[in-house]
Amino acid sequence: MQSQFATSDTHKYSVILPTYNERKNLPIIVWLLANVFEKHQLAWEIIVVDDASPDGTQEVARQLASLYGEGQDRRHTSMASILSPGDFVIIMDADFSHHPKFIPQFISLQKAHNLDIVTGTRYRSTSKPFLREATPGGVHGWDLKRKLVSRGANFLADTMLSPGVSDLTGSFRLYRLPVLRHIIAETVSKGYVFQMEMMVRARALGYTVGEVPITFVDRIFGESKLGADEIVSYAKGVWALFTGV
Ligand SMILES: Nc1nc2c(ncn2[C@@H]2O[C@H](COP(=O)(O)OP(=O)(O)O[C@H]3O[C@H](CO)[C@@H](O)[C@H](O)[C@@H]3O)[C@@H](O)[C@H]2O)c(=O)[nH]1
Numbered sequence: 001m002q003s004q005f006a007t008s009d010t011h012k013y014s015v016i017l018p019t020y021n022e023r024k025n026l027p028i029i030v031w032l033l034a035n036v037f038e039k040h041q042l043a044w045e046i047i048v049v050d051d052a053s054p055d056g057t058q059e060v061a062r063q064l065a066s067l068y069g070e071g072q073d074r075r076h077t078s079m080a081s082i083l084s085p086g087d088f089v090i091i092m093d094a095d096f097s098h099h100p101k102f103i104p105q106f107i108s109l110q111k112a113h114n115l116d117i118v119t120g121t122r123y124r125s126t127s128k129p130f131l132r133e134a135t136p137g138g139v140h141g142w143d144l145k146r147k148l149v150s151r152g153a154n155f156l157a158d159t160m161l162s163p164g165v166s167d168l169t170g171s172f173r174l175y176r177l178p179v180l181r182h183i184i185a186e187t188v189s190k191g192y193v194f195q196m197e198m199m200v201r202a203r204a205l206g207y208t209v210g211e212v213p214i215t216f217v218d219r220i221f222g223e224s225k226l227g228a229d230e231i232v233s234y235a236k237g238v239w240a241l242f243t244g245v
């Protein structure tokens with residue numbers, strides 16, 4: 001299998017999947033990711049970051065690791081249990097809200113403009129800076145309240161902090177590895193708000209950010225962990241950045 005690929009992209013893409021009770025979703029998302037990377041002949045690995053899920057997610061992750069090859073740095077199929085530094089890191093949800101089919105567009109945009117970060121956006125219909133896509137971004141499956149919370153969160157941060165990124169609260173992103181390390185070291189908030197803080201910090205540090213329109217589909221299995229506490233923390237986080245950046 002290895003020898004049939006002669007790819008010009010020599011980078012490695014490390015996908016980080018945070019999981020909490022994703023036993024049902026993990027095998028399918030890993031399969032979809034594997035297919036995308038194989039199809040595009042890219043070197044890849046998946047790192048599952050599980051927080052002691054009671055539903056047995058870790059056992060499923062271990063089974064997948066033995067199926068796909070644990071921690072081996074094979075050219076096309078490896079599944080690591082610890083963070084090993086690929087050249088680029090993709091962070092995305094494991095519940096299909098973020099579809100792997102968008103990853104090749106992230107990679108093309110990164111390459112075309114030598115970007116530090118590419119983020120998925122639900123709130124633009126064309127890629128930024130230049131690459132145009134036919135499919136507009138959007139959200140499917142959320143009720144009006146959740147849509148308003150998301151729009152409100154973006155509006156608040158955009159108005160107060162002006163980072164010039166249309167979807168600050170999304171978490172489907174590709175980072176150049178050293179850039180991710182740098183931003184994480186600067187980021188202080190915990191919970192949902194850190195997605196927004198990472199992007200605001202990145203812009204303040206002068207990193208380049210491109211956007212690819214994505215459709216966000218709400219999960220079918222399991223529940224979201226967004227609650228009222230997170231909304232309050234988010235508003236506090238925007239205020240802290242407004243007064244401190
Ligand atoms: N390791 C770990 N993973 C977690 C935890 N809580 C959630 N996750 C994982 O993080 C991903 C997103 O969690 P959800 O609970 O599904 O989030 P959501 O409400 O759908 O929110 C999504 O959209 C928001 C934007 O509107 C994003 O801000 C958020 O990051 C996420 O992408 C999933 O893969 C889930 O298993 C945790 O405590 N620990």
Ligand SMILES: [Mg+2]
Pocket residue numbers: 093095097218219224
């Ligand atoms: Mg979700």
